[in-house]
Amino acid sequence: MTVSKAAEKSSEKASNAAKGRKDAPEGLPEALQLGELSEQLGYVLKRAQLKVFENFLRCMASLQLTPAQFSVLLLVEKNPGRNQTEIASTLGILRPNFVAMLDNLESRDLCARIRSTNDRRSHILVLTDKGKAVLTRAKKLVATKHESRLNELLGQANREALLEMLSKIANEF
Amino acid sequence: MTVSKAAEKSSEKASNAAKGRKDAPEGLPEALQLGELSEQLGYVLKRAQLKVFENFLRCMASLQLTPAQFSVLLLVEKNPGRNQTEIASTLGILRPNFVAMLDNLESRDLCARIRSTNDRRSHILVLTDKGKAVLTRAKKLVATKHESRLNELLGQANREALLEMLSKIANEF
DNA sequence: TGATAATTGTTATGAACCATATCAAATATC
DNA sequence: GATATTTGATATGGTTCATAACAATTATCA
Incomplete structure (x- = not known):
């Protein structure tokens, strides 16, 4: 029954x-019955990704940072002095779509566009002091509230194995 | 130079x-330098998902099936006699958005809406003969051209471990 | 029973995201 | 120095995703 x-x-x-x-x-x-669906790589991958982004947004609610915005801040911090085209392209963001993203971050005083002196076409990107401070807090939130859940859920060893496999797929599939 | x-x-x-x-x-x-980005779960997960979907579309080019359409066909096959609301909701698709999807599949004679006789509000979904045939071919393509790459890339054991971890994330994160 | 509420598929609509063409300013090329 | 290329930007269209509302039908329950 x-x-x-x-x-x-x-x-x-x-x-x-x-x-x-x-x-x-x-x-x-x-x-x-999900049936074969639960064995489909794409299906499971997509659902996992949605859940992870959802959780990320909740963890970052106080800072109002999306995953994409967080990735921009991280990349600019690690590569100061690069222009919009370089940052956008390594994130897979098309230049036209990157403009509004930067408008947003710049209006919140998190990063700044600086006209390059040796190529006056391009804008050099840098984090503002506020941007650095926010990114520091963001990293802590991500580490303690977000990534830590992976360890609880999978264990340290599995977590690393998962990241490795996903990177392999992202790069070699 | x-x-x-x-x-x-x-x-x-x-x-x-x-x-x-x-x-x-x-x-x-x-x-x-990607820096900490390459350790961010969401970042790696999203990039892997994009690559997998991309590959899926290439493999399915001859059948013109998207991942979402394939999942609908699989679910209807496994659960014949369910209505639109049931199929859509278990796939995480909102009812309004499911209408156009079904219009498409039905116009290609892959599935059919049948007015239920005991609840004349709802449409029962079933695969047409053509739908069943196409799904059979689709499964073969996915297995031989798509999912098989995972085994080549990760090996059978790792492939299963990956699927398991992703399911866990999708369900418990 | 009959008035009211809830459900189903649908339409309309808007937000967010993704992609292409095009432009002016600046620079590179030859 | 004439031509081509690059950079940031705008305009625009296509998908995807989410909400409100509606007619038809069914459920609820006073």
Whole structure:
């Protein structure tokens, strides 16, 4: 009885429809069978990614940073003095779409565009003092509230193995 | 000289900018340092997911199936007789957005909406004969061209471990 | 029973994200 | 010095994702 929920209802639809009765006492809110779906790499990968981004946003709510914005700040901090094209392209962001992102970060005084003196077409990107401070706090939040959950969930060794496999896929698939 | 185009300019920016010279012969096409980014779960996960979807689309080019469409066909096959709300919600698709998806699949004669006789509000979903045939071919393509790459890349044991960890994240994060 | 509430598929609509073409200013090329 | 290329930017269109609202149907329950 408890196992047969899905059976009950889809057979209700199937059989009751044929017999025209609707008064059979009902079981539970039966879940669908995922079947082969749960073995599909893309499916599982996408759902995991959504969950992780969701959790990231919750952890960063106080700083109002999206994963993309966080990645920009990290990359600018690690590579000061690079221009928009360089930062955007290594993040896989198209130049036109990067403009609004920077407008946002700059309006919040987290990073700044500086006209380059030796190539006056390009804008050098740097973190402001506030940007550095916010990034420091962001890193702490990510480490303690976000990445730490991975360790709790998988254990240190598995966590590292997972990151390694994902990097391999990202680079060699 | 041929290799150094990109290098010329950006190290020119970093070092030459300070010294004010632009004539130094240049090194290599320097890539940016990813730094902590490559350890960020969300970043690596997203990039891996994009690569996997990209590969999926290439493998399915002959059948013109997106990952989302493939998942719908799989789920309908495994759970015949369910309505739109049930199929959409277990895939995380909002009902309004599911309408156009079904319009597409139905216009290609891959699945059909059947007015339920015991609840005339709802549409029962089923695969058409063509839908079943296409899904069979799709599964083969996915198995031989897509999922098989995972084994080549990671090995059977690691592949299973990866899927398990991703499922855990998707369900418990 | 009949009035009211809830559900189903649908449409309309807007936000967010992604991609292409194009432009002016600046620089590189030859 | 004429031509081509690069940079940041704008405009624009296409997807994807989310919410509100509606008609038809069914459930609820006084």
